[in-house]
Amino acid sequence: MSTTLNAAAAVFNPQLSASLHNDICRRGWAGLAPDLNFEESTTTWWDTHGSECNATVASRLAPQLIQFLKQARIVRPDLHDQARSNFFFYLRGLASPNSLIPDWPVVDPEEPDASRYVILYHVTLLMSHPVGLVIDQHTLKGQVMQSLTIDDTIVEQSQRPWVPLQDILAAYLNMIDMGKITSEENPANKVDYTALDASERAAIIAGTWKPKVGPYESPWLLNPHSQAILDRSVAALENLLEAIEKRMPSSRAEPVSEVPLGTPVAEGAMGMASVAEKLISTNQASEHSFIVKFLRQVDGLLASARPDLRFVAPAVRGAGRRAAVPPILLFRGELRDGTTAVTTFPGGAWNPFASPYKERTAPFPSGLWIAEHKVDNPNYDNACRLLLPDRVVLAPPGRTTQHYAKTTDGFLLEQPGAKGEGLSAGLYQTSCNVFVGRHEVLLFHVLEHWVRRVEDGTWAVDEHGVAGGMEKWVEADESEAMAEKYRLPYTW
Structure with a gap:
């Protein structure tokens, strides 16, 4: 690399x-x-x-x-x-x-x-x-x-x-x-006393017990997300919908054959708030997780969007359907015939998600996933990963073998057949993080990036939202200039 x-x-x-x-x-x-x-x-x-x-x-x-x-x-x-x-x-x-x-x-x-x-x-x-x-x-x-x-x-x-x-x-x-x-003052005060064993409870009664506070905890606490992060993520999606709607034709050129974002009409389809409740009832997410809070807040936002707005990024639309198992597919990739695009990771059944999801093998539905979300309060529960389908990753006949797509920290993405995330799962990610431990990119960074691509004209908008289909993502690998447009700010 x-x-x-x-x-x-x-x-x-x-x-x-x-x-x-x-x-x-x-x-x-x-x-x-x-x-x-x-x-x-x-x-x-x-x-x-x-x-x-x-x-x-x-x-x-x-x-x-x-x-x-x-x-x-x-x-x-x-x-x-x-x-x-x-x-x-x-x-x-x-x-x-x-x-x-x-x-x-x-x-x-x-x-x-x-x-x-x-x-x-x-x-x-x-x-x-x-x-x-x-x-x-x-x-x-x-x-x-x-x-x-x-x-x-x-x-x-x-x-x-x-x-x-x-x-x-x-x-x-x-x-x-x-x-x-x-x-925060005295992080030891956050001890869950109900989880202590009998000897520790006896020590509390005797006045001799001292809480065990990790040497990295005082006085700092690392939160899975925050209210500001949630607000920024919701605002980014709101700004994205607004930027798209401003550029859509005033009237539809043809009838929409698919349901709009978040509309619970097809069998098995659900509004975002309903998906959140399902995640809780099936123990896939907790009441306090980022994904549940986010889905509840954007439910009305998506429902109030123009009925003909289908795509929030090239060939990427709101899932609006029952989530299966974590990690959670937030926005799914769709082919021109309306079917779900899939990612098979050519060259081997490599899995981009961490344990306990390693057992699952390709193909994965393409789209934007809330990656590695776990019920046990992960460090970054608003991190996400974009999966792109084979038709984007595999070079079409006659295309040059020169590659340009990069990770956010500037490394050329591994290509099909090589070990690593590749363009299939590596776009927007980092190969290493010199600020904190490596993790998937935060959702608001991706949504804000999509806003910029709509506003600067890199992504055209038609009567259904962002235009171009899945083939549009190929441009991230076509030139140095376009590769730079598909990189996010390098930060924590």
């Missing part, structure tokens, strides 16, 4: 990075110790470690990193026992001078420059053999390495992209702003 992610290096901005760092630190402190003044309870890293740093590793650090460390704030050492906390859900905090430059290979065992890689922050204990937010001093770019032994990417470590520190910190602030990660 080759990468084309080699854009001009963005300049590392120590002042901006320190400002973002301090904002995250301040928000975490507000959740941990809201009664203690942040400025009075913190100091700069340099005020605490500067003398030691000057005596040990300062000469091996880039001047820009030292500028950053002179502005970035940390909790005062005398308050550590009173308010022990992590900097962020994924990061324990800025490293001490003696652990900034490790004496073991971080990225490349053959690297001759022993000072090249700096572990600026150590990660929390989410995985075994944790590493940290690593800065390459040759480029002053960084990436978060959760573990030396557990790799959730589908590319070699040497190929992972590097991004400026301020981009990573800005992504983390965005997670806080969106409510994906929250800072």
